[in-house]
Amino acid sequence: xxxxxxxxxxxxxxxxxxxxxxxxxxxxxxxxxxxxxxLGHELSQAPDxxxxxxELSLSALTNNYRSIAEQVKGLAILPxxxxxxxxxxxxxxxxxxxxxxxxxxxxxxxxxEGERVRRTLGPRKHKLPIIVxxxxxxWSIEAEDFxxxxxxxxxxxxxxxxxxxxxxxxxxxxxxxxxxNTGMNRLGIPFELATQVLSQIQKLEMPAPHGVLxxxxxxEEPDHSVSHxxxxxxxxxxxEVLSRFSQSFLHLGNSAAIWKAKQWELTELTDxxxxxxxxxxxxxxxxAPRRGLEPVLRLKARVLTVGKLKAGESIGYGAQFKHSxxxxxxxxxxxxxxxxxxxxxxxxxxxxxxxxxxxxxxxxKLGQTTEFNGRILGRVSMDMIAVECSxxxxxxxxxxxxxxxxxxxAQAALAGTIPYELLTSLSIRVPRNYVASF
Ligand SMILES: Cc1ncc(COP(=O)(O)O)c(C=O)c1O
Numbered sequence: 001x002x003x004x005x006x007x008x009x010x011x012x013x014x015x016x017x018x019x020x021x022x023x024x025x026x027x028x029x030x031x032x033x034x035x036x037x038x039l040g041h042e043l044s045q046a047p048d049x050x051x052x053x054x055e056l057s058l059s060a061l062t063n064n065y066r067s068i069a070e071q072v073k074g075l076a077i078l079p080x081x082x083x084x085x086x087x088x089x090x091x092x093x094x095x096x097x098x099x100x101x102x103x104x105x106x107x108x109x110x111x112x113e114g115e116r117v118r119r120t121l122g123p124r125k126h127k128l129p130i131i132v133x134x135x136x137x138x139w140s141i142e143a144e145d146f147x148x149x150x151x152x153x154x155x156x157x158x159x160x161x162x163x164x165x166x167x168x169x170x171x172x173x174x175x176x177x178x179x180x181n182t183g184m185n186r187l188g189i190p191f192e193l194a195t196q197v198l199s200q201i202q203k204l205e206m207p208a209p210h211g212v213l214x215x216x217x218x219x220e221e222p223d224h225s226v227s228h229x230x231x232x233x234x235x236x237x238x239x240e241v242l243s244r245f246s247q248s249f250l251h252l253g254n255s256a257a258i259w260k261a262k263q264w265e266l267t268e269l270t271d272x273x274x275x276x277x278x279x280x281x282x283x284x285x286x287x288a289p290r291r292g293l294e295p296v297l298r299l300k301a302r303v304l305t306v307g308k309l310k311a312g313e314s315i316g317y318g319a320q321f322k323h324s325x326x327x328x329x330x331x332x333x334x335x336x337x338x339x340x341x342x343x344x345x346x347x348x349x350x351x352x353x354x355x356x357x358x359x360x361x362x363x364x365k366l367g368q369t370t371e372f373n374g375r376i377l378g379r380v381s382m383d384m385i386a387v388e389c390s391x392x393x394x395x396x397x398x399x400x401x402x403x404x405x406x407x408x409x410a411q412a413a414l415a416g417t418i419p420y421e422l423l424t425s426l427s428i429r430v431p432r433n434y435v436a437s438f
Pocket of ligand 1: 253
């Protein structure tokens with residue numbers, strides 16, 4: 001199917017080609033394996049290197065991309081890879097998805113993240129747009145130079161930035177996108193100034209914006225009064241844009257909006273969607289249907305030692321968990337090699353769920369795994385957690401904190417947060433291990 005995106009893409013690629021710049025293709029080299037390792041992205045040879053692991057499933061990531069594309073057939077996909085691809089691994093996610101069809105580009109928050117994506121993609125993909133969402137606000141000559149050097153497409157996100165962008169004549173060197181504030185009141189040029197700004201582009205004979213976008217405050221609630229206002233304004237904005245710039249792409253929807261694509265009229269009003277959370281296999285709101293999503297990340301930590309807590313004994317900092325004084329049997333526990341320095345939030349203390357997986361009993365390989373679903377006992381400390389386990393749990397077994405068998409929305413609720421925070425908190429200390437599938 002010929003979409004506005006596929007028709008416009010060819011035109012855009014020519015424009016980007018001329019924007020891309022000062023750095024020769026050979027300078028835009030791929031990130032080397034050794035520098036990935038320096039960032040903690042490859043397994044070290046240290047004997048305790050697999051004390052904690054984040055396993056990343058290639059098939060889950062590509063399946064999720066395709067399931068999302070299927071839901072909004074005909075629209076282009078702009079994977080949001082900010083915050084190290086929601087804690088997964090920005091380089092790996094970009095490399096994995098870079099050959100998918102209907103790929104609009106990659107979305108990052110900061111200029112620095114944009115640079116990392118560009119280095120990862122290398123010369124082979126130098127035409128693929130990298131859209132910088134918040135890092136290009138406020139606009140400056142330094143931001144312009146940086147975007148020109150790395151072939152980044154800034155989102156102009158405030159009226160002050162817009163004026164600076166025009167004053168510096170940045171559009172002569174760069175493709176750009178404009179964000180309008182339709183009611184979220186975070187970033188964006190006020191909606192009321194849309195006609196003025198769009199006419200200014202014409203009057204000054206600036207190149208058309210590559211994209212025009214807005215962001216939704218209550219994407220999972222299209223019936224919210226703010227949503228009604230945002231949708232109404234976006235319809236007007238779209239008319240204003242397309243009456244002047246038929247080649248500009250429009251985008252609005254994140255994961256939750258994709259799940260409610262009909263109510264948001266995404267296929268009628270927009271050309272592109274911007275999935276983040278759903279791409280990583282987590283449903284966009286608690287209780288949402290899976291629609292083929294599979295979690296991409298499994299976070300697991302080794303059992304370092306096991307013990308039995310006697311009646312009346314406590315465990316960990318602050319003696320926060322105490323085995324009941326009246327208990328008739330000791331409580332088996334395992335100490336696992338994960339803590340808040342790895343990104344396991346301290347607010348999971350005493351409430352977080354873990355799945356302890358044993359492959360052995362009495363030191364012998366079982367040939368089959370046994371599982372135990374338990375709770376974190378007491379406080380999460382920097383490098384360790386105590387968890388409930390079974391009598392057969394052994395040092396060397398694994399305890400999973402995130403993964404296909406655990407509900408991340410439920411886990412987040414126990415910690416008083418959302419899955420976004422659990423994922424983006426994963427620290428650089430956690431080695432990533434890349435697997436074909438789980
Ligand atoms: C502008 C913008 N678009 C899209 C997304 C992706 O949102 P989600 O992860 O809910 O799909 C974000 C994430 O915060 C965002 O800031």
